[in-house]
Amino acid sequence: MDVLQYVATFFAGAFLCNCIPHLSCGLRGEPFPTPFAKPRGVGDSSPLMNFLWGLANLLIGAALYTAYPFAFGFNPGCALFFAGFLVLGLYLARHFGAVRCNKNQA
Numbered sequence: 026m027d028v029l030q031y032v033a034t035f036f037a038g039a040f041l042c043n044c045i046p047h048l049s050c051g052l053r054g055e056p057f058p059t060p061f062a063k064p065r066g067v068g069d070s071s072p073l074m075n076f077l078w079g080l081a082n083l084l085i086g087a088a089l090y091t092a093y094p095f096a097f098g099f100n101p102g103c104a105l106f107f108a109g110f111l112v113l114g115l116y117l118a119r120h121f122g123a124v125r126c127n128k129n130q131a
Contacts, residue, residue, distance in 0.1 A: 033093040034102050038109030040086030043117065044079045051076025058124060067124050 050057035056069035059078045070078070095102025 030093045030095075031101070031105055033089045034095055034105040035109035037086045037089035037093070038106040038111075039113040040082045040089065042110040042113045044082035044086060046117065046121070047075045047079030047082065049079075051079055058121065066120070067127075 046057060047059065051072045051074075054072045055075075056071060057075045058066050058068060059070040059074055060066055061074055061078070062068035062070045090106075095106065097103050
């Protein structure tokens with residue numbers, strides 16, 4: 026694997042992780058923060074915007090995986106994919122947890 030493949034594999038995991046909350050909120054008809062909300066990443070976006078943002082993340086993650094495939098198993102590609110998924114998942118859990126906490130206090 027070259028450096029570009031390592032980076033693409035990491036970001037494939039990150040994008041695929043990010044598609045989950047946006048697609049699920051959009052499909053359930055619930056508002057959820059997106060980068061297009063005001064304030065950015067804190068205010069809620071419409072369910073339609075969440076669905077579209079989640080779909081965009083899904084397509085980017087799938088395109089990265091298709092362009093730089095790796096075999097699932099104990100190998101560097103798989104480790105980087107799950108590292109990207111884990112890093113973004115941990116960040117988003119903390120970020121949106123704080124956003125929800127602040128909304129409940131207001």
